[in-house]
Amino acid sequence: MLNENHAFILDFPDLKLDIVQLNHDDPTFKADLQKYHELDYDIRQLEISGSPIDDDNMHALKVQRMELKDILYVQLTKHHTQESNNAD
Numbered sequence: 001m002l003n004e005n006h007a008f009i010l011d012f013p014d015l016k017l018d019i020v021q022l023n024h025d026d027p028t029f030k031a032d033l034q035k036y037h038e039l040d041y042d043i044r045q046l047e048i049s050g051s052p053i054d055d056d057n058m059h060a061l062k063v064q065r066m067e068l069k070d071i072l073y074v075q076l077t078k079h080h081t082q083e084s085n086n087a088d
Contacts (some may be wrong), residue, residue: 006040007074008033010032018080029075036068
């Protein structure tokens with residue numbers, strides 16, 4: 001779908017508190033999340049403007065976004081598990 005918002009927090013609403021905490025406490029997560037949001041924004045702007053780049057480059061941007069989302073998700077679920085274990 002064109003111009004679909006892939007905001008990280010929208011994709012993982014059940015982990016919102018973990019996202020906020022990691023974004024505040026973990027500089028690596030915060031930097032990765034910022035890169036993710038910038039990349040998502042760039043992709044959406046390209047889609048709005050009729051994709052003024054070729055399909056291969058657009059695909060490469062979307063793959064980068066997906067890989068970054070995977071990295072963030074691993075960090076997020078690790079944090080969530082640790083927090084859950086600490087609460088026990």
